[in-house]
Amino acid sequence: MLSHEDNELLSRVGKDTPMGTVMRSIWLPLCRKQYLEAGGTPRRMRLLGEDLVAFRAADGRVGVRDEKCPHRLCSLALARNEGDGLRCIYHGWKFDVSGEVVEVPTEPADRAKDFAATVPKRHKPVREAGGIVWVWLGEEEAGTFYNWNWLDIPDEQIEIRVGHAACSWLNGLETALDTAHVGVLHTNAIEDDTYIHKTDTLALSAEDKAPHFEFEMQPYGYREAALRNLGDGSKYLRLREYVMPFFSYIPVGPRDNDQLLTIYVPIDDYHSAHWDIRYNLVGPKKLTWFDGFDLDDYAPVMGNMDNLFHQDREAMKNGSWSGLPNIRHEDIAVGVSQGAIPDRTQEFLSSSDLSIVRARRMLLKAAKAAAKGEPHSIDPSIDMSELRAIEEVLEPGADWRVLQP
Ligand code: FES
Ligand SMILES: [Fe+2]
Structure with a gap:
């Protein structure tokens, strides 16, 4: 369990909250690159x-800024994308990709330039x-x-999807970190046997429902070995990397197989974006995600607590365990069902x-340090180029540590 205070500390992510401060010390994934069309709809x-608007200029550059126009707060999601910037439809102020105010038609021409220079930028640094x-x-x-x-891997070696869930980011992360549920x-x-995302060894996670854990603490988080006894002295290993604050690799096969990195980013205290990044470093990806799903938000079709996720x-009477159609649907359903911020x-x-x-x-250690204005323990400069998850059977007596990258 967590105390109420600690639960709040972990769950609240607004400006001036300790966890919000921690999260504002790293680059955050906002959307898939395809979500922003050159010269197209601002999103x-x-x-x-924080409410934001993102758009892509005709030359491919991306701008992200506060959603509200600094003049009288009209939403810039309604703005015209004129190819080189957004123009507010209310009074026509125009903002370029870097956030500069380039036109203020409501000011007399002789003063407009000087006035524009005084308008707050409210632009966010962005990169692809x-x-x-x-x-x-x-x-x-x-x-x-x-x-x-x-x-930097080619497009055919990577696929990304994101879904927005009506629960705290911590619900999502903790579902990912919970190996026993697999x-x-x-x-x-x-x-x-026809399930396309099934790995050769996934079924072994049902052989021993009480895995034994071993950890190696790392500067970025931890490396975790979940070990299940298979009865003949061999062990089924699920090796994961957890990267602070919200990244977790999920084991989906041996080391040169596809990799799956999941990310659980707070939209706000009660909603979160659940990312799946599936890639293969050595060749074309073996599996694809869901045909027909919206890769920019796969979650709405899964339902909600009012319709019990279409369970x-x-x-179930005919043998289905959960009555839910796939692994991600199951993960989202249990995470949301805990409550937007569960009473831990x-x-x-x-x-x-x-x-x-x-x-x-x-x-908590990172959040408490942030609350005191001290440096916290998230250091993005740590080398993470070798991280991966591994799922395989260890021969009797074998040590999972020899599998380290
Ligand atoms: S509110 Fe945007 S230009 Fe006036
Ligand atoms: Fe799961």
Whole structure:
């Protein structure tokens, strides 16, 4: 369990909150690059409780700024994208990609230029990498960018999707960190031999439902080995990397297989963007995501608590474990069902929750340091180019540590 105070500390991400300060010290994924069309529709976005508008100029550059026009607060999501900037439809003020106010038609011509120079910019630093538009929401100058190993690989080796869930970012992260659920919640995938995202060894996660954990603490978070006894002395290993504050690799096969990095970014205190980045460093990706799903928000079709995520009770009578159609749908349903900010004072944790407890401890330490104005423990300059997850069977007596990158 968590105390009410600690739960609040981890869950609140607005400006001037400790966790909000931690999150504003790293580059945040905002949207897939394809979501912003050159010269096209400006997109209304929300991140860490801040309302933003993002657009792409005709030359491909991206601008991200506060949603509200600094004049009289009309939404710039309604603005005209004139190819070289956004023009507010209310009184015609125009903002270029770097946030400069370039035209103020409501001012007399002889004063307009000087006046424009005094208008607050409210522009956010932005960059594109790995098929994602990233934004910096900190007050400080933009900091180091994580050196992920998938940022420069060809398009056919990477696929990205994001879904917006009606729950705190921590619900999403903790679902990812919860290895014990794989052999239970995802029973359908384990039992269905036609399930396309099934790995050769996924079914072994149901062989021992009480995994044993070993950790190596890392400057970026931790490396976690979840080990399941297979009865003959061999062990099923799920090796994960957790990167503060909200990144988790998910094991989906041996080391040269596809990799899956998940990210759980707060939209605000009660909503979060759940990212799946699937890639293969050595060749074309083996699996693709869901045909027909909206890659910029795959979650709405999954339902909500009012319709219980379209859970199919008939299917359950006929052998389906969850009555839900796929792994991601199952993860979103359980995470949202906990409550937008769950009352974690009411939890009763078991030994399978060790990874979650470790992550909370690290996050609380970072948040408490931020609250005191001290440097916290997230350092994006740490080398993360070798990180990956691994899923495989260890021979009797083998040590998972020899598998390290
Ligand atoms: S509110 Fe945007 S120009 Fe007036
Ligand atoms: Fe899951």
